[in-house]
Amino acid sequence: MVHMTExxxxxxxxxxxxxxxxxxxxxxxxxxxxxxxxxxxxxxxNRGETLGLVGESGCGKTTVGRAILRLxxxxxxxxxxxxxxxxxxxSKELRQMRRRMQLIFQDPYSSLNPRMxxxxxxxxxxxxxxxxxxxxxxxxxxxxxxxxxxxxEHQSRYPHEFSGGQRQRVGIARALALNPKFIVCDExxxxxDVSIQAQILNLLRDLQQEFHLSYLFITHDLNVVQYLAxxxxxxxxxxxAEVAPAKDLFTDPKHPYTQALLSANPVPDPxxxxxxxxxxxxVPSPLNPPKGCRFHPRCPxxxxxxxxxxxxxxxxxxxxKGHQVWCHLYP
Amino acid sequence: xxxxKPNVPRNAGAVNLDAEGLAPPETPWEEFLRIFKKDxxxxxxxxxxxxxxITALAGKALTxxxxxxxxxxxxxxxxxxxxxxxxxxxxIPADRPFAGVYLMGTDELGRDVFARMxxxxxxxxxxxxxxxxxxxxxxxxxxxxxxxxxxxxxxxITVDTLIMxxxxxxxxxxxxxxILTAVALLPPSIYTIMIIIGLFSWMGxxxxxxxxxxxxxxxxxxxxxxxxxxxxxxxxxxxxxxxxLAPVFVSATIGVATAILTESGLSFLGxxxxxxxxxxxxxxxxxxxxxxxxxxxFHSSPGxxxxxxxx
Numbered sequence: 062m063v064h065m066t067e068x069x070x071x072x073x074x075x076x077x078x079x080x081x082x083x084x085x086x087x088x089x090x091x092x093x094x095x096x097x098x099x100x101x102x103x104x105x106x107n108r109g110e111t112l113g114l115v116g117e118s119g120c121g122k123t124t125v126g127r128a129i130l131r132l133x134x135x136x137x138x139x140x141x142x143x144x145x146x147x148x149x150x151x152s153k154e155l156r157q158m159r160r161r162m163q164l165i166f167q168d169p170y171s172s173l174n175p176r177m178x179x180x181x182x183x184x185x186x187x188x189x190x191x192x193x194x195x196x197x198x199x200x201x202x203x204x205x206x207x208x209x210x211x212x213x214e215h216q217s218r219y220p221h222e223f224s225g226g227q228r229q230r231v232g233i234a235r236a237l238a239l240n241p242k243f244i245v246c247d248e249x250x251x252x253x254d255v256s257i258q259a260q261i262l263n264l265l266r267d268l269q270q271e272f273h274l275s276y277l278f279i280t281h282d283l284n285v286v287q288y289l290a291x292x293x294x295x296x297x298x299x300x301x302a303e304v305a306p307a308k309d310l311f312t313d314p315k316h317p318y319t320q321a322l323l324s325a326n327p328v329p330d331p332x333x334x335x336x337x338x339x340x341x342x343x344v345p346s347p348l349n350p351p352k353g354c355r356f357h358p359r360c361p362x363x364x365x366x367x368x369x370x371x372x373x374x375x376x377x378x379x380x381x382k383g384h385q386v387w388c389h390l391y392p
Numbered sequence: 393x394x395x396x397k398p399n400v401p402r403n404a405g406a407v408n409l410d411a412e413g414l415a416p417p418e419t420p421w422e423e424f425l426r427i428f429k430k431d432x433x434x435x436x437x438x439x440x441x442x443x444x445x446i447t448a449l450a451g452k453a454l455t456x457x458x459x460x461x462x463x464x465x466x467x468x469x470x471x472x473x474x475x476x477x478x479x480x481x482x483x484i485p486a487d488r489p490f491a492g493v494y495l496m497g498t499d500e501l502g503r504d505v506f507a508r509m510x511x512x513x514x515x516x517x518x519x520x521x522x523x524x525x526x527x528x529x530x531x532x533x534x535x536x537x538x539x540x541x542x543x544x545x546x547x548x549i550t551v552d553t554l555i556m557x558x559x560x561x562x563x564x565x566x567x568x569x570x571i572l573t574a575v576a577l578l579p580p581s582i583y584t585i586m587i588i589i590g591l592f593s594w595m596g597x598x599x600x601x602x603x604x605x606x607x608x609x610x611x612x613x614x615x616x617x618x619x620x621x622x623x624x625x626x627x628x629x630x631x632x633x634x635x636x637l638a639p640v641f642v643s644a645t646i647g648v649a650t651a652i653l654t655e656s657g658l659s660f661l662g663x664x665x666x667x668x669x670x671x672x673x674x675x676x677x678x679x680x681x682x683x684x685x686x687x688x689x690f691h692s693s694p695g696x697x698x699x700x701x702x703x
Contacts, residue, residue: 132615156621164619172612176634185630186620235616 070144071105072275073129073243078102078138080121080128084348096347098124100299102138106243111269111276113290113307115283115322117344121299122279126245129277130162131155142243160190163236167248169228173220179231180216186238205234209264226257230264237268245277250285262289283326287311292383295319298355299347305377305384315377315386317360354389362390448517451510516652519586523651524644526590531597532633532640534559538598539605540628556602563595568657575663585658589651596643604636 079102081095099121106112114122128135131147140147142162150158166172173182184202187193193201203213209230220228229249236244246265250258266289268274280286286293287307294304295316303316314320321338340359345351351358357367366389375391377384429435534555542552571588578584608614609632617627 127615130619132619156623159619159621162619164616166612166616168612172616174613174617174631174635177631185617185622189620189622189626232616235620239620 072108072143073106073277074139074141075105075125075129076103076139076141078125078128078140079136080124080133081136094348097299097350098347099128099135100350102296102299102301104294104301104304106275106277107291108242108275109269109273110291111278111289113286113293114277114279114296115281115286115293116296117281117322119344119347120296121347122281122296123247125296126164126247126277126279130159130164130245132164160239161241162243162245163239163241165229165232165236165244165246165249168252169225169232170220170252172232173228175220178217178219179211179223182220182231183216183234183238186235190239192239201238205238208268209234209237210260224257225253226260229253229257229261233261233264233268237272240272241274243275243277245279247279248281249278251280251282258285265289283323295322298344298350300355301385301387302356303384303386303388305386306382309382309384315384315391316356316388317362317390318356321361354387364389444513444517447510448514451512452514515582516655517648519582519589519655520648520652522586523589523593523655524647526587527594527647527651528597528640528644529594530591531594532601532636534594535598535601536605536628536633536636539602540609540624540632542602542606552602555598559595559598562592565592567592568654571654571658572661572663575658580663585655589654593647593651593654596647597640600639600643601636604639605632608632608635 078099079097080099081097083092084094084096085091086093102121102125104112114125116122124133127133128138129140129142129147131140131150135148138148142158145158147155147158147162173179177185180202183205184198187198187201192198202216206213206216211227211230211234215223220231223231229252249265250261253261262285265276269276276289278286278289290307292304293307293310295302295310295318297318302318303310303314305315310319311323314323317338318340321340324336324338338361340361342359345355345358351368353369354360354367354372357363360367370389372387372389375386375388376382377386377391538552538555542550544551546554571592574588574592575584578588614627614631617631622631
């Protein structure tokens, strides 16, 4: 809000993003149904901020991240990054754009090519985009290694020689190599044990400050987003339930699903009264989502209107606060 | 003895860990060697392979470049000699074999079977390797295309369907008869044989590579490479092919043996490598007419060699 000139326009604006996967069956593998993995998501990421994207397994978080990077082709919607429509880019422009947006993966074991040394994994993007060569390339890779806390002399080694945390650092160095502005962290710390998680989270936070990065931090771990995120978006079954500044979301969740989700989060305080909201039933299939509000079959506050009408966006408090909720409880 | 000792690190037996708990740097090649040395079966197999290769190379060198064993000298006086026999006294002195002994006897024209075996080993092995090389090339290319661009639609069928049905069609042919037909139509030469065997034996490789590609395509490191804007060709050849090759090489080793056997089968039927080149197959085939006249030895030696190299 201070630098109104540049920061009024968000770095990334996603509007009406949809990704439907076809289900093929029958004799000529006709499309018999669509899995609505992501159904009409609208969100934005400001410069230098972290947007946490939370939700349970299978709710479409990962698909959102990949669709933004065009690693899966979205069915519909608009992704504006630094003023350009990512979905309209031709392959050559897309390659240039990919220097600005990167991805850090969940599984540090499958995200590194086992047949390449970690040095060549990190230097490859620099070579491909003709950013550096020879000595300059080597220097740059050394710098990246040191920046993410790896020893440059380990460059000639192969991924299998490293621990999960070290591999994740290699993955981060690779993502940073092209000097991006925006990084999608897809469950970037979920596969690591807790002490390593903390190290990696701190590293990500330091890098954010140093390079003025924006993160879309996809996770199911509420403690992680609480630590890192400025704003949090909660997804349920391919749609957004609530978007709010991190503090507001944790102190004053509005959507019944968010409330249930937060109540399931363990608090490191044995004396804290636990008021666990238990949701009945299971997550419905995204093949055939419930009509009206997708959460209505499990919602403790379900009303008649929820069963027929899809909820629309409601601002809680002043719009500039940015607390949005999709729920009929807040007309 | 004592002076050599200080050079040996004190913890030579233990694995040397550096400050961050990593084992000392080891390239995949070094790791391969370390494991390989412990496996006596692998070592034995490797030894046999090396011996075969040396035989083949020496065969080429000693029968064509520096003619020590001449496979082409016809000595009508020395027909059908059993192994380890000496030339008859009335043979021409210049035509006598090296060291004055026919190690494996002579054939119906009095040619030295050992010399022919020696020359034939190079021809047979090179047919094996070149044919497998060709089939690997085609197999990797088609399998890779099918696995990577499989979902792309061409008119009404996908690339994957097109290539894999073609592969299936190729597999349906009885390969040997297909090769026989092709050989009958084309001018006979070693190269024709190599190319034809290669062209008709890539199907297994293509299937392996496709299967590997289908699983590797979904790996995160391939997604990462895409996200980094690395061109598709480089993703395929630098990231995917090296990871897809392990099962391919296993089938290729068997492929070499199969190719040699196919060639020998062709030669045996008289469609193979034309004379004067000796291969294990045509030595055997020359021998077959005289099985009853001069029992045993000419075909036993090349026949024996197949069994060994085939294994």
